[in-house]
Amino acid sequence: MSEKTPVDNSHDQHAVRRQKLAELRAMGDDPFRSNVTPTHFSTDAKALYVEGEDETVEVTVAGRLITFRVQGGSSFVKIQDQAGIIQLYFRKDVLGEERYLVFKKQCDLGDYIGVTGKLFKTKTGEITVRVESFTVVSKALRPLPEKWHGLSDAEKVYRQRYLDMVVNQESRERLITRSKIVSQIRRFLEERSFLEVETPxxxxxxxxxxxxxxxxxxxxxxxxxxxxxxxxxxxKRLLVGGIDRVFEIGRNFRNEGISPRHNPEFTMLEVYQAYSDYRGMMTLVKDMLQSICREVLGTTRIKHAASGEEIEFDGEWREVTYKDLLREATGEPGWFELSKEEKITKAEALGCKVNPAWEDYEVTNEIFSKKIEPTLIQPTFVTHLPKELCPLAKLNQEDPSVLDVFELTIGGMEIAPAYSEQNDPDVQRAMFEAQAGEETQKVDNDFLLALEHGMPPAGGMGIGIDRLCILLTGAESIRDVILFPQLRPGS
Structure with missing residues (x-):
């Protein structure tokens, strides 16, 4: 017997649900004109139950119907709200035959309802609300997907995120965790006298x-x-203006490619502290990430999604120079004394694709990004990068070929670059003008004018919020931690 092609009956269900809506309205129960005021979220309501004291605590809860089981004159259903899921018990002899039939005949999975009733525990041990009254407050005119993970169009998870969050608990929890991470960052910085601002x-x-x-x-x-x-x-203009500790959590936009780690619209934290430097930023970011792990995740140890290796945020973090990592990876103690041609040959031998037109430092950085960074799973401060890679940082006084910077790498990806900020306007202008290749950026003369009015020495740091959330939630892609990622227009 040949296998039958599944039938899409969503259109029929749409028509049936519209008919039920019409019937509700005919009875004077227009869901879209009704409302309910919950007294508790689901988890808070269940926490009120006292063992052995059934039907002593009354609650009002509301949410979306996600399961529906009818047993003659009674029905067990579950609703989902922001906090979680709670079971409801409808009985004809409690509600009366007319109201019970309204619930049984007119309600569907996906509808929003509010109920009032008392808590009890079922024989299976589940805390449940025995419903004494209910109100339909929104009629779902289209059905929820039955097997969301089996959809052939995987992009629907991102294109219709609202449905993904209804049926995929892991997705809901991941995106809620993102919100908690951002909240903890704010609390952490505000407790240390950093001022949050909004810039253009x-x-x-x-x-x-x-x-x-x-x-x-x-x-x-x-x-x-x-x-x-x-x-x-x-x-940095605000540092000039006298705000010594400042941060912003805001959106940036780059008209570039899309990948598992890149989205055209992304969220950054940038933080600046006067009279600090890149080492002060080391302490700040370490304390911040450890506080997020403890306060949001409840642990300082997480599993790296790609390798399965456990990442430990507690204890000491490795610190190593960029140059030492290159020497280790290439097996060349004198790597930085080689000619560009010699470096290209060795880079290609390591499996890197190199453009002969690249600058010397670009060849070196290709090895770092492709062969070294992905291996840095435990928290690692990679310090003193080549001066060409960041025109806004201070040159190291002992070795002017490198900068007083670090890149914090965890889980094989850069999480937070930071540096001692360049506050000499003449040096800053010269570093802007000395840029080459893909690193070129426009000179902001108004910023240089601000520097000429005096900016205190400072440490600065940026953290990609999306990448941090990928790391801390075990997500596979940046799309999994962004509510509504950019996609090509759907059909």
């Missing part, structure tokens, strides 16, 4: 990074703007 998204110069911006035009001013690619330069 529309900017005249795409500064603070080397990236292709999105361009737009302001009609009233007759001026072209770009969506910001970085938060950095405006936050």
């Amino acid at each position: 998204v529309l900017q005249s110069v795409a500064g603070g990074a080397a990236a292709r911006p999105f361009e737009t035009h302001h009609n009233a001013l007759g001026v072209d703007f770009v969506l910001r690619i970085s938060l950095e330069l405006y936050l």
Whole structure:
């Protein structure tokens, strides 16, 4: 017998549900004109139950119907709200035949209802609300997907995130965890006297990074703007203005490729502290991530999704220079004394694809990004990167070929770059003008003017919130930790 093609009956269900809506309205129960005021979320309501004292605590809860089991004159259903799931018990002899039939005949999976009743525990040990009254407050006119993970179009998980969150508990928990991570970052910084600010998204110069911006035009001013690619330069202006500890959690926009770690619209934390430096940022980021692990995750040890290796955030974190890592990876103690041609030959022998037109440091950095960074699973401060990689950091006084910077790498990806901020306006201008290749960014003359008015020495740091959430939630892709990632238009 040949296997039958599954029939899509969603259109029929849509028609049936619309008919039920019409019948509810005919009875004077218009779901879209009704409301209910819950006294508790589901988990809070269940926490009120006292063992052995059935039907002594009354609650009002509301949520979406996600299971429906009818047994003659009684029904067990479950609803889901922001906090979780709670079971409800409907009985005809409690509600009366008319109201019970309304529930039984007119309600569907996906509908939102509110109920009032008393808590009891079933024979199977599940805390349940014995419903004394109910209200339908929203009729779902389309059915929920039955087997969400079996959908052939995997992008529907991201395209219709609202459905993914209804039926996929792991997805819901991951995105709720993201919110808690951001909240803990704010608490952590505010407790240390950092001031949260908002800086312009529309900017005249795409500064603070080397990236292709999105361009737009302001009609009233007759001026072209770009969506910001970085938060950095405006936050440093605030250091000039006398705000010694400042941070922003905001969106950046880069008109570039999409990958498991890149989205055109992404969230960054940038934090700046006057009279600090890159080592002060080491202490800050370590304390911050450990506090997130303890307060949000309840543990300082997580499993790395790709390798299965356990990552330990407690204790000491490794610190190693960029140059030492390159020497280890290439087996060349004199790597930085080789000619560019020799480096290209050795890079290709390591399996790296190299463009002969690249600058010397770009060849070296290709080895770092492809062969070294992915192996750094435990928290690692990679320090003193080549001066060409960041024009906004201070040069190291002992070795002017490198910068006083670090890249915190965890789980094989960069989580937080930080550095001692360049506050000499003449050196800053020279470093902007000395950029080459893909690292070129426009010179922001207004920022240089601000520096000439005096900026205190400072440490600065950026953390990609999306990447941090990938790491801490075990997600496979940046799309899994963004509520509504950018996608090609659907059909």
